Amino acid sequence: MRSWPALACLLGSASFAAPHALAAQSPLALGKPLAGTVTGKDTARFTLRADSNTVVRLRVDQRPGNVGLRLLGPRNTVVRAMNGSAKGPEELLVITNEAGAYQLQVVAADTTGGAFAVTLLTNERLSTDPKRQVDQLLALWDRRDGPGAAVAVWRGGRTVFAKAYGMANLAYEIPFTVTTPTNIGSTSKQFTAFAVMLLVEEGKLSLDDDVRKHLPELKDFGQVVTVRNLLTHTTGYRELYNSLTLTGRRLDESDYVGREEYIPLVNRQPALQNAPGTEFNYNNTAFGLAAMIVARVSGMPFEAFMAQRVFGPIGLTHTQVRADVRVPVKGATVGYSRSDKDVWRDLGDLGGSMGAGGIYTTLGDLQKWAEHLANPTVGTKASVAQMMTPFTLTDGKSTGYGLGLFVDTQNEQKRVHHGGADVSHRSMLALYPDLNAGITVQSNDGAFDSSIAFRLAEAFFPELAPKPVVARAPFDASKYEAKKFDEFAGQYALDAAPAFVLTFSRAGDTLYTQATGQGKLRLTPTSDTSFAVQGVQASVEFSRDAAKKVNGATLVQNGARQRASRREGPVAATWAPSATELAAISGRFFSEELETFWDIALVNGTLVAKQRRATDVPLRVTAKDTFTGGAVTLTLERDRVGQVIGFYANVARSRDIRFARVR
Structure with a gap:
């Protein structure tokens, strides 16, 4: 299951050192590949011109080699950077914000590098027609030789748009259609939370029950972990899949994971990672345990409970829990990931995901589900309202997550959403309650970025369109005095995930940020208090208290804003072991x-x-x-x-x- 979207990719793209070798800049022409080679600290440069609000799509074939990409805009700042795979092809898609000359830089990744060929596939104006925009942004998946994607948009009880692209099954040449069931990964979590709420309504359990009341074999850590903690990711338990990777378990190679591993994993912890309710830590273990509680309390297997008490009564006739990944789902997509030899591989689904994931459904059924949440006939509005109410930590800070659902805003409109990622499936369901509207995207390509749903929602729903920027003189980053950054230097912990720390520093005139467990990335000033992060589509805004002292920062990424509080004390000096x-x-x-x-x-x-x-x-x-x-x-x-x-x-x-x- 994919982690919290705002953190999963935070500063996670490859970072690149400053170029040490200059190469001639070669202009790119549509459809004409240009070859090159980079090794060590080389940088190969290619240029193109684009208007503002233009779709630019580039393909780099590593043949063989391991290269990273970064696209610089007209102001010489990084628009996008990536290094998704060590071998084979990579594609980069951006929508430009300004007209001018763009430069694609190809660098050796991990100092290995090698031969490559780069091709400009698309350079066209982004359409003002929302339906045409979908075609443009999903062009990569409109193919017969690779996995596909599907999109549905609805508003006011009416389907506005539904379309599928590409293939559901490559072996049998079966296209992806709008009625094809597909694995929605962690988007399933809201269904598990809903099942728990049905039992709460019936008085069979309480959100404030100790989980050991229903799963007495769980270890007693001396602190009560409640059912509510399970559904809000605030338990303190280890995360199943992350932990198993440390044992050498190759989830990316279809290694077995069983539901029988959940409780032993928890019971082997010497202590909770955090006191219950004090920290948000996105956690598949918790939702796997929640599904076990549903089964224990109801006296029915979880998959049977969902079929009889949720899917059937709501009319989700094409939705099911895949309890055993070895049992096929009729007519469903097969998930694919591209190998280093540029072939598509069927790696199956994550084992043991029931409760945390494991649901197969269709575009139409997800629309029915979303509309049912707005006016429930199964369960109550009060239960749905609880699911859509962000949990408050013991220190009074909101997590931005309710019961199985993220709750935030997109351009000032309330947004309720959840994404999902199994081994090679991706999904996103986003609801806009005040607009009585929603969108869902699915894909059976492990490289699909499901946050594209938010961009498409802006195209279909005018209320979500970014507010016009008040005209003002452009900020000249070249005149920014780097020493002014010293008041921002230090460490900032995300309020919703304190273990995730952003460190800001300066070396001469170069400004940096570094996230926990990641390398440094450069910052470019966009105002006296805001900075763009080079290499990813993210920015940081600093804030002051009433006394004008810098007390926090806000990370802006994927339409979401994450507040971080400043840590007191000096940043530790760099350690250079002999x-x-x-x-x-x-x-x-x-x-x-x-x-x-x-x-x-x-x-x-x-x-x-x-x-x-x-x-x-x-x-x-x-x-x-x-x-x-x-x-x-x-x-x-x-x-x-x-x-x-x-x-x-x-x-x-x-x-x-x-x-x-x-x-």
Whole structure:
């Protein structure tokens, strides 16, 4: 299941060092590939001209090679950057904000690089017709040799638009249609929450029940974890899939995961990651346990309860829970991910996802579901209202998440939504209650970005269109005095996820931000208090208190705004361990909790984390005694004389998993 959308991709795109080698700029012409090679710190440059509000789509074939891309706009700031796969083709799509000359830079990724060919596929004005916009933005999936996508838009009880693109099944050449059932991943969570609310209405359980009342075999951590904590991601439990990746479980290669693993995973935790109700931590474990509670309380298998008590009565005739990933779903899409050899692979669905995901449904059924939430005939309006009310943490801060649903705004209109991602399926359901409208997108391509639903909603619903910008003199970033940034320098923890910290710093005239477990990215000033993040479509705005002291920042990304509070105290100085210090860290480490070994080895001057079933992960220093590689952060544990005796591993939503040195 995909994590919280506003965080899942936050600063997660590849970051690139400043170019060290200049190459001639080659103009790109539609449909004509240009070849090149980059190695080391080379940068190959290609140019194109585009008007404002133009759809630009580029394809880079790595043949073979591992390259990263970044597109610079007319002001020489990064519009988009990516490095999605180590081999094969990559496509980059942007909608331009201003007219002028754009530059595509191709750089060697991880210093390996290699040969590539780049092609400009599209350079056309974004249509003012919403239906034509869908065709433009989903052109990549309008094909017969790859997976597809589908979109439905509705308002006031009427379907405004519904269309499918591409293929549902490549082996049998079956097209994706508007009636094709597909895996909606974590978009399923709202259905699980609704099932719980039906039992609450019947008096069979309470949201404030201790989960151990219904699952007594769960470990007692000395703090009450409630059913409400499960549905609001505030339990303190480890996250199932993140934890299993540390054991070498290859979820991207269809490794088995069973529902029987949920409770043992929780019971092996030495302690909760956080006190219940104090922190939002998006968590599939919690919703898997919620489905177990529905089954225990109702006396019915979860999939049967959903069919008989939810899907059937509401009229969702093409919706079902896939309880066993080995049992086929009739007429459904097959999920595909592109391999490093440029072939489509069927990797199946995540095992054990029932409750957290695992629902197959159609565009039409999701529209029925959304309209039912507005005027329920099964369940009550009061229950739906609870689902759409953001949870408040014990410190009084809102999480922006209700019961199985995110709740926020899009251009000042209330938005209720949830995205989903299984191994190779993607989905998004977005509702606009005040407009009596909604949109859903689905895809069986693992590379599909389902947040495109928000962009399409703006096209169909005029009320969502961005407000006109008041004309003013353009901000000249070249005249910004870098030393002014010093008042913003420091660390800011996201209010809804305090473990996720943004660090802001300055080196000479260059401004940086760095997210927890990720590399530094440059900032470009867009005003005296706002900055664009180079490499991703995100920006940061700083705020002051009544005394004019900088007290927070707001991250703006994918139409959502995430508040972060400033941490007091100085930022720790950069740590540069010597070769001798790195060698002293090397060794073999074992986690009793996960029952798995990791080896830390010094390879050509770099520490590398190794696990027998996982890909080697080079580690880089991010703070004193802290290393990051991929999605994993390791914090060293030392004894009284400074010897490394273990480390604590953090991987996204599972934290502080101890590994002890065994040699």
